[in-house]
Amino acid sequence: MTTTPAANRLENLWDDATAASMSESEKLLYRSNLLGSDKRVTNYGGGNTSAKVMERDPLTGAMVEVLWVKGSGGDIGSMKMDGFSTLYMDKLRALKGKYRGVAFEDEMVGYLPHCTFNLNPRAASIDTPLHAYVPKKHVDHVHSDSIIAIAASVNSRELTAELFGDEIGWLPWKKPGYELGLWLEKLATENPQMRGAVLESHGLFTWADDAKDCYLTTLDIINKAAAWLEARTAGKPAFGGQKLPTLPADQRRAVAARLMPAIRGLISQDRHKVGHFDDQPAVLEFVGSQMLQDLAPLGTSCPDHFLRTKIRPLVVDFDPENPDLDATLAGLSAAAEAYRADYAAYYDRCKKSDSPALRDPNAVVWLVPGVGMITFALDKATARISGEFYVNAINVMRGASGISTYQGLPEQEAFDIEYWLLEEAKLQRMPKPKSLAGRVALVTGGAGGIGSATAERFLKEGACVVLADIDGKAASDVAAGMAKVFGADQVRAVQMNVTDEVQVIGAYADAAVEFGGVDILVSNAGIASSAPVEETTLALWNKNMDILSTGYFLVSREAFKTFRTQGIGGSVVFVASKNGLAASPNASAYCTAKAAEIHLARCLALEGAEAGIRVNVVNPDAVLRGSKIWSGEWLDQRASTYKTDKEGLEEMYRQRSMLKRSVLPEDIAEAAYFFASELAGKSTGNILNVDAGNVQAFTR
Incomplete structure (x- = not known):
């Protein structure tokens, strides 16, 4: 058994000392997390693991055999103990008496809850029978690229x-389910020398009677396949060799920044989507290869790949040898429409009387020769993971075409997986999307009190956020903190001086490449100054105008350009001030x-209305906590103006207000969220004062 890793082999990460004190179920989790930590073993959410463990029945007190198996929708790399379903093995065996044949196998899923051990609420997955009936205590099912390359070859x-x-062993293609579980049981029972099986167009099953042995078996089989593939393909150009050149990295990113908002607009008419860009070497090798046009239409093979990436990708008409990006942009609409028509025809050819209705017919994966891969989904994490799955598919196609002929899933089989009633039921159980799901917000002054509070409010509602701030380190630090709470996919930081046109x-462009575009601009960056007019220098006057007027113009102008490219509306929120309406000494x-x-906001509201672009203003007053402008000279100057000290200034502002209440960053964030969301979907050109009441600032 292979246990010594080569540089390109999976390494044995099992630590006997760590596992020594673990129960069998804890060893299952340990094994699962080790396997799922390496995408060469399986991708996010892919595969499943199990163990048959003796447990004490909570009702009878007797020791009973219980199947611990990854539950529906889990990920073996990140799951915890509560990610496993637990089922009585005697009841799972009794299910065989209820099975009416392959035409009725889906109904067996409805019996799985009756097998639940210890009232475990984790739903059992469709793959449960494939683990239950293998006559071994431990079973792994993974989707290694090297194994699927063999499984997806015509002579697998x-x-x-x-x-x-x-x-x-080997089993022909069969949709996952109860029947396949019986096939696998028969294969393992009749061939006791087997350590596992390759499932055609699907993946690998391995088994053993010991947790560590099962883990090592999985590694050994994958490593053996990887070494064999390398030997068989050595010296052969991948995908028939290069056909088109790869653009330099900065040019690839620039092309993606132009393409992604345009694509996003075309596919977000019903529901906003978020994008992901990937130009890793494996992607670039494929999109510039001789075999791109032949392999891409075949789609993927493994069901897990297919469910994430749709029937096939869309190859963008772009020639990196003679790039004409304007022509490519002009042709995107026709390409998207052709893909939708082709997808609808596929649905019509394959649908059955009980098939779910046609789903979103837009492409998930967009391949751009010489540039990379763009993926879109309803949220950033799903867009990224869809890209990861297609990279797995690329690796599979490379391996299969290097040793044989690659084959995707037959069209009807692919449809039956995509429109499986069990998958539809899973989709219907998904929670309702949050109010800003699929939206992308750019917040200037994002590292300050109001900016960070606004970003956090948007993140809570499902938005992706770009924190833009002149202090790049501060923005990165704030973004890192938010990523720990909301996930690294959701937030980015960028250094940006709002007065610098190039930086804006x-x-x-960064927002376009990271998320696909922008839907919401919160223009919040600011400074404050205080001086009698005769002591106000031209430099001080210009600094205020540059940041608070010109800066707001620049970020709004670029927002409007993005909004119009996307064609799905947009929202601009200016964080102005009570002082924009009421004079102060x-x-x-x-x-x-x-x-x-x-007044700029009013002008923009007029210009943007016909395109569904709303522009509104939030007017704060005296938001001291967390605000950068209330540090240094401004604080001293305002305290001097009102004849008080620093400590007394907040109390003075509170007492000056009609409501006698302090205004906090979270209050401004709530107002910004109101204007950005559909709660204010019929409001534009409006001003919302959040100042605890100031009669001089009443709008007229």
Whole structure:
């Protein structure tokens, strides 16, 4: 058994000391997490693991055999103990008496809850019978690229026998379910020397009577397949060799930044989607290869790949040798429409009387020669994971085409997986999307009190957020903290000076590449100054105008460009100030610039309305906590103006207000969320004062 890793082999990570004190179920989790930590073993959410464990029955007190198996929708790399379903083995065996044949196998899923041990609420997956009936205590099912390359070859049975002899069996393609579980049981029972089986167009099953042995068996089989593939393909150009050149990295990113908002608009008419860009070497090798046009239409083979990436990708008409990006952009609409028509025809050819209704017919995977791969989904994590699954498919196609001929799933089989009533039921159980799901927000001044509070409010509602701030490190630190709470997929940081046109344009390009575009702009970056007019220098006046007027113009202009490219509307929220409506002593530059902001918003509301772009203003007053402008000279100056000290200034502002209440960053964030969301979907050109009441700032 292979246990010494080569540089390109899976390493044995099992630690006997760590596992020594573990129960059998804890060893199952340990094994699962080790396997799932390496995408060469299986991808996110793919595969499943199990163990048959003796447990004490909570009702009778007797020791009974219980199947611990990954529950529906889990991920073996990140799951915890509560991610396993637990089922009585005697009841699972009794299910055989209820089985009415392959035409009725889906109904067997409805019996699985009757087998639940200890009232475990984790739903059992469709693969449960494949683990229950293998006559071994421990079973792994994974989707290694090297194994699927063999499984997806037209002569996969012969290749499996050539490589593994009689230690690994083979089963023809069969949709996962009860019948396949019986097939696997028969194969393992009749061939006790076998350590596992390759399932055609699907993946690998391995088994043993010891947790560590099962883990090592899985590694050994995958490593053996990887070494064999390397030997068989050595010296052969992948995918028939290169056909088109690869653009330099900065040019690839620039092309993606132009394409992604346009694509996003075309496919987000019913529901907003979020994008992901991938230009890793495996992707670039495939999209520039001789075999791209032949292999891409075949789609993927493994059901887990297929469910994430749809029947096939869309290859974008782009020539990196003679790039004409404007022509490519002009042709995207026709390409998207052709894909939708082709998908609808596939649905019509394959649908059955009880098939679910046609789902979103838009492409998930967009391949751009010389540039990379773009994926879109309803959220960033799913878009990223869909890309990861297609990279797995690329690796499979490379291996299969290097040793044989690659084959995807037959069209009807693919449809039966995609529109499986059991999958439809799973989709129907998904929670209702949050109010900003699929939206992308860019927040300027994102590292400050109001900016970070607004970003957090948006993240809670499912948005993706780009934190833009002149202090790049501060923005990165805030983003890192938010990523720990909301997930690394949801938030990005970018250094941006709102007065620098190049940096502003670059920030929107970054947002396009990271998320596909922008839907919400919260223009919040600011400064404050205080001085009698005769002591106000031209430099101080211009600084206020540059940041609070010109800066707001620049970020709004780029937002409008993105919004119009996407064609799905947009929302701009200006964080202005009570001082834009009510004059304050010794602050003429600041007050004038804030008034300019408010009037700019009115102008933009007029211009954007026909495109569904809403522009509104939130006017705070005296938000001291967490605000950068309330540090340094401004705090001293305002305290001096109102004849108080730093400690007394907040109390003075509170008492000055009509409601005698402090205004906090979270209050401004709530107002920004209101304007950004569909709660204010019929509001534009409006001003919302969040100042605890100031009669001079009443809008008229």
